Amino acid sequence: MHMHDFKTSALSLIGSVSLIAASQAATPPNVIIVLADDQGYGDVGFHGFDDIRTPNIDKLAKGGTSFAQGYVTASVCGPSRCGIMSGMHQQRLGYYGNGPLSVIPHSQQNFAEMMKELGYHTGMIGKWHLGETEDQLPWNRGFDFYYGSPTGSHDYFKSSANADETRKAIFPVYRNGKIDTPIQERGDYLTEVYGDEAADFINENKDRPFFLYVAHNAVHFPWQVHDKYLERLKDLPVHHEERRFFAGMVLALDDSVGAILDAVEKNGLSENTLIFYLSDNGTPRGQGFKQPKQKERGTTTMSSPGDFNGFKGDTYEGGLRVPLVAYWPGTIPAGQVYPHPVVSFDMAPTAVARSGMTKPSKGLPFDGVDLLPYITGEKPANERPHQNMFWRRDNDYAIRQGDWKLCWNSRSDQTIELYNLAEDPGERVDLVNKYPERAQQMQDAFDAWDSQLAENVTGKVPANRNVKYAEGKRTNVSQFNTQAAERKNRPQPKKRKGK
Ligand SMILES: [Ca+2]
Secondary structure, eight states: OOHHHHHHHHHHHHHHHHHHHHHSOSSOOEEEEEEESSOOTTSSGGGTOSSSOOHHHHHHHHHSEEETTEEOSOSSHHHHHHHHHHTSOGGGGTOOSSSTTOOOOTTSOOHHHHHHHTTOEEEEEEOOOSOOSGGGSGGGTTOSEEEEOOSSSOOSSOOBSSTTOOBTTBOBOEETTEEOOOGGGGTOOHHHHHHHHHHHHHHHTTTSOEEEEEEOOTTSSSOOOOHHHHHTTTTOOOSSHHHHHHHHHHHHHHHHHHHHHHHHHHTTOGGGEEEEEEESSOOOTTOSSSSOOOOOTTOOSSSOOTTOOOOTTSSSHHHHBOOEEEEOTTTSOTTEEEOSOEEGGGHHHHHHHTTTOOSOSSSSOOSSOOOHHHHTTSSOTTOOSOSEEEEEETTEEEEEETTEEEEEOTTTTSSOEEEETTTOTTOOSOOTTTOHHHHHHHHHHHHHHHTTSOOOTTOOOOTTOOTTGGGTOOOOHHHHHHHHHHHHHSOOOOOOTTO
16 A cells, blocks of 8 residues: 555544544434424424423423424324334325325334344334234334334323223223223323333333334323313413413423433433434314314414414424424534424434444335434534425425425415515415416426325325326416416305205
């Protein structure tokens, strides 16, 4: 080897070693994901809201990095969880909506299966919602330990004693594949049980690397909470008593985050544990004791989307932008608010990258990226993890390029809309007529992405998918909007009698 070559390789070696030191600790950390259900952007204290109380979640934000623009991949439960557990746009796997057919196929290695392959002891507590057939349940999809109800929403005070006996939102709670003691027989509240089980898992596995996924039912319907939480919120300044009740459910959720933090700290694991906290989608429309109630922006009485437009189910910010925090003392900067958009599907790539893994061992590659170099400042501050972002659920869709967002929502005038999120994060001023060329270019970019996605496993095809994009067909935005406006203004035909 020539001297010059030696020097060059020695230098590059030093360079890569220091890079590893900054973003890849010698021992890969434990990883904990805490997922809330239906908690809106306005439902955490650290976003600046004083009509909610979340001291433990705020502690994560204060001691870690919170994301001003933290997005989920879908605005409803199932597909959002699929994005988290696969590290990719769930539509690539044919997963578009809630439903029993929608699962992560076994041909795709999921987050837990990756962590298990990397030598982690894997545990899950709570709501699975990624398939209910035996082969798709958590204990057959990469988790060494499971406690919880694999179904969707669940009663907080009662669970069922056998699998055939299921009433509305009352299902069995399982422990490692076997039905566990019903929670009412233990006099328990589901949110507290999940927090206690999570703390137990951490205590029991403190001496080996672990991956823990805690998916709460809180703060999804049904509206149930112990009075003791409401007692603690007597002085909370709320505009409506339903908000106080909701805040009680959030406080129980926050206590369970406290139980997890305590267990991590007591076992001396703080500096070797990466914790993500997030919600699976934004505020549901029309929550209240009497369901359903239609409410508009600014008039929500329970969960709150803050200043954002839209709700759960929409591709507006209110459906997609959620509380998101990454916490890892000593490695992730404390008290930082990361400004650029990130997505829930970035968590899996970030976690496995700590062990040097860059893609699943089986199946499609990630759409998400390793966030650590971005949030630790290794990458230039102006470099975004994602320049282009896409969403599709039924007929609702959106594309974001930089700060521009083009979207179509069924709950709107049903025209294609364009917003500049840097100037107008609340999506109040539609700029589609002002910037027709930009709108058209973004629609084309969306169609290019959308038209190559896998078919929905349910067989449902979005009515507005441009399936002939590759053959040169273009969706003409201004023409589409003119026709939509004409449809809206056309007098409604009178209903014929006798039918
Ligand atoms: Ca949800």
